[in-house]
Amino acid sequence: MVTKTYGQMCSIARSLDVLGERWSMLIVRELLLGPKRFKNLRDALTGVGSNRLSDRLKGLEEVDVVRRTTLPAPASVQVYELTERGERLRGPMVALGLWGLDLPVDERIDxxxxxxxxxxxxxxxxxxxxxxxxxxxxxxxxxxxxxxxxxxxxxxxxxxxxxxxxxxxxxxxxxxxxxxxxxxxxxxxxxxxxxxxxxxxxxxxxxxxxxxxxxxxxxxxxxxxxx
Missing domain, CATH: 3.30.1050.10 (SCP2 sterol-binding domain)
Structure with a gap:
């Protein structure tokens, strides 16, 4: 459930209601690269705590961007993957990444x-x-x-x-x-x-x-x- 909203009848604002929370778009980024276990996501997203990650995943599940599934044998482990709606973010996310290629690198970035x-x-x-x-x-x-x-x-x-x-x-x-x-x-x-x-x-x-x-x-x- 979206807990904060811009309160505007605008598709950009409503998209940001869903994706604008810290870490949400980076979760989508990771899942664009394929299904991931919770531990894989936590390891990839340096700085996110387990509780925060669980909250963000739950929120993305509720709006049909992410779902849980089980990989077929022999792996047979639970993973998170993008839904069809989530996969439609590939184009906008890649475009955003290309837009940011030439941005100056903040000295705080590792x-x-x-x-x-x-x-x-x-x-x-x-x-x-x-x-x-x-x-x-x-x-x-x-x-x-x-x-x-x-x-x-x-x-x-x-x-x-x-x-x-x-x-x-x-x-x-x-x-x-x-x-x-x-x-x-x-x-x-x-x-x-x-x-x-x-x-x-x-x-x-x-x-x-x-x-x-x-x-x-x-x-x-x-x-x-x-x-």
């Missing part, structure tokens, strides 16, 4: 909280053209200690935590700085591979082609968000 999967989620939002909806390609990234993947769904890339659920067309290994440089086009994939900052298994050309499609252009419009 640089150790930087994560490759979050860069990957923003990167997926830079897609410049719709691909064949029949393609189901996956691209797996090992960046430092992190593993995440980009996969095509209905012609659009989405980022998800963990290994790809299918055999990836290419697997990419790098440190965070090198991955970030490639993502921001400070370094081309070909040059990163030549310099030894990035290594690959599988189809190396697929990595080059990926970054021909994912191009960060400040102010460029996004593709129609995933429904």
């Amino acid at each position: 640089p150790q909280t930087a994560r490759a999967d979050l860069v990957g989620m923003a990167l997926a939002g830079t897609q410049q053209k719709l691909l064949d909806p029949a393609r189901r390609d996956a691209y797996e990234f090992h960046v430092g200690d992190e593993v995440f993947h980009l996969r095509l769904r209905d012609g659009r890339f989405i980022a998800q935590s963990g290994p790809a659920p299918i055999d990836p067309v290419v697997t990419v290994m790098s440190d965070l700085e090198s991955f970030y440089d490639v993502a921001r086009r400070v370094l081309t994939p070909s040059q990163a591979i030549k310099d030894g900052r990035v290594t690959t298994t599988g189809d190396r050309r697929a990595l080059v082609e990926l970054f021909d499609v994912l191009v960060y252009v400040p102010g460029a419009p996004l593709l129609t968000p995933l429904a």
